[in-house]
Amino acid sequence: MRKDIHPKNNLVVFKDGSNGAMFLTRSTLNSKETIKYIDGKEYPLITVEITSKSHPFYTGQQKFVDAAGRIDKFNKRYKKS
Numbered sequence: 001m002r003k004d005i006h007p008k009n010n011l012v013v014f015k016d017g018s019n020g021a022m023f024l025t026r027s028t029l030n031s032k033e034t035i036k037y038i039d040g041k042e043y044p045l046i047t048v049e050i051t052s053k054s055h056p057f058y059t060g061q062q063k064f065v066d067a068a069g070r071i072d073k074f075n076k077r078y079k080k081s
Contacts, residue, residue, distance in 0.1 A: 013043045014051065021053035 012027040013035050024037055031044040053059070 011043050013037050013045050015045060015047045016051040016054050017047050017049050018054045021051060023051070 007028040009026045009028050010030075011024060012029055012031070013022050013024050014027075015022045015035070022035075022037070024039075024043065027046070029044075029046055031046050033045040033047075034042045035045040036042050
């Protein structure tokens, strides 16, 4: 195998821009901003717009769409005669 072909990954803190939730994970992304995390160490900070802590699907705030009614309406309209 060839050496040094993979990007270097390091620990990075991702911060949700909408609610401030943070999580620490490995990433190949880098940032000039740093933040002191819960464990007391400083890590590069990447701010993202939405995470699982604020996405409506994961928080249970997603609105249910009446797909069955729309499908029935479509079938009725384009039903082969």
